[in-house]
């Protein structure tokens with residue numbers, strides 16, 4: 001590689017996903033000389049291969065499902081799925097995977113943008129390699145922000161690496177729904193995209209290695225999704241250890257599981273989590289173990305390493321392992337900006353991280369699950385209510401499956417976690433997220449009037465269930 005001149009900047013932001021782009025823009029707005037570096041698309045995974053295009057697919061797939069629910073309730077409906085408008089909308093939303101507008105927006109705020117791969121070459125220096133083999137070293141006068149996100153983690157299944165498997169990026173750019181799709185991994189990506197393709201006519205088989213779908217959520221969420229997805233026509237297999245994967249042009253993918261099952265499909269989507277490869281980022285330069293799963297950060301998002309913190313080196317987003325969500329990345333960007341500008345403010349708190357899996361029914365959750373709360377030794381009382389049995393569930397009829405579950409710590413007298421699964425589960429979650437975030441006393445929540453007949457009224461019923469037998473406030 002050709003070594004170039006050394007440049008200087010106040011702040012260098014490596015990775016311009018949701019958090020990095022936001023931090024770079026805001027630091028430039030504050031008058032700092034900021035260099036932003038990205039090797040791919042400014043905006044990161046979320047707008048091009050993640051949240052936005054996947055939710056477009058989910059929304060359109062949900063429209064089909066609603067149409068199919070008309071018979072028996074509101075007349076007749078003939079639903080003929082067509083993927084082409086979906087692919088078109090996704091292309092429009094991603095500008096055909098072109099970030100010109102995002103780059104212009106960023107440079108318009110004064111950020112100097114470099115397209116290339118950044119790596120730490122000293123504790124205050126990032127070297128950027130462009131596609132033509134040129135290298136530019138930049139020294140940071142004030143701060144380096146590592147916002148490199150994550151990439152699909154592909155498990156070491158024998159044979160898999162030699163096959164043309166899909167990751168989320170291939171699924172999002174699909175111009176046609178596959179005839180059949182094997183989904184490896186029953187987490188958020190696998191279930192959202194698996195259900196969406198299924199509604200467009202793809203024969204979908206989900207193969208989950210663990211005992212439960214959405215393993216980080218309440219077991220009731222697994223039970224609900226297993227039932228509903230199976231009713232929807234997906235084949236769902238849990239506890240399946242994959243022994244091998246093969247691919248042939250004529251027969252597609254064949255997956256063999258240790259307990260004897262054999263699955264075949266035209267396409268295979270690998271959705272088994274994310275990873276942040278740290279070695280290539282040169283994190284040893286700031287004392288971080290290159291084999292670590294995430295960049296260790298303190299409560300102000302400063303990078304920490306054995307022997308203490310690294311002044312002027314910050315990290316945010318998926319790379320920090322605090323929750324691979326756009327809202328976490330944006331939340332952390334706020335902390336980084338405040339920290340770099342020396343503004344102080346509250347440190348990071350993760351007791352109320354919300355998450356929504358946009359399946360139908362949606363699974364919204366915040367804070368701890370009941371099992372996590374028990375592991376922490378809290379004085380746990382949980383409450384549960386079935387959404388279908390509520391007045392709104394009765395009114396809604398078809399597609400009304402869901403529940404609200406709350407997890408209370410009776411010692412501190414607050415909710416420490418909650419799940420709202422069902423139609424608009426992610427929206428119902430809003431009220432529960434406020435309660436967990438603001439530590440609203442149970443005595444206050446218990447007095448709340450919940451509008452009738454809403455789905456969120458089920459929160460009141462779940463609270464009653466948790467507090468049954470407790471003295472009135």
Ligand SMILES: Cc1cc2nc3c(=O)[nH]c(=O)nc-3n(C[C@H](O)[C@H](O)[C@H](O)COP(=O)(O)OP(=O)(O)OC[C@H]3O[C@@H](n4cnc5c(N)ncnc54)[C@H](O)[C@@H]3O)c2cc1C
Pocket residue numbers: 014015016017018019020037038039040041042043044045046049050051052054055116117118119147148149150168189281316317318319323324325326327328329
């Ligand atoms: C299919 C899918 C659906 C999702 N849906 C949701 C959702 O509904 N809601 C939600 O909250 N989250 C969702 N997510 C997660 C969300 O996309 C991520 O949490 C979010 O994008 C992480 O943001 P980030 O700032 O950490 O970085 P990323 O978005 O990962 O971006 C990191 C950027 O850094 C760049 N980069 C990496 N290394 C280097 C380097 N060495 N030099 C230069 N540039 C580099 C990359 O090119 C990339 O542009 C979804 C993810 C996927 C895959």
Ligand SMILES: NC(=O)c1ccc[n+]([C@@H]2O[C@H](COP(=O)([O-])OP(=O)(O)OC[C@H]3O[C@@H](n4cnc5c(N)ncnc54)[C@H](O)[C@@H]3O)[C@@H](O)[C@H]2O)c1
Pocket residue numbers: 155184185186187188189190192207208209210212213214215240242271272273274323324325355356357358
């Ligand atoms: N709606 C959202 O907010 C949303 C949507 C999609 C993705 N995301 C983010 O992206 C992350 C990545 O999504 P994901 O679905 O890839 O990961 P995930 O961690 O949510 O789920 C991965 C699943 O794959 C399973 N798995 C792992 N290895 C396996 C193997 N060898 N064989 C079979 N199963 C295996 C795990 O047990 C798990 O259930 C999510 O954790 C989430 O943070 C968020």
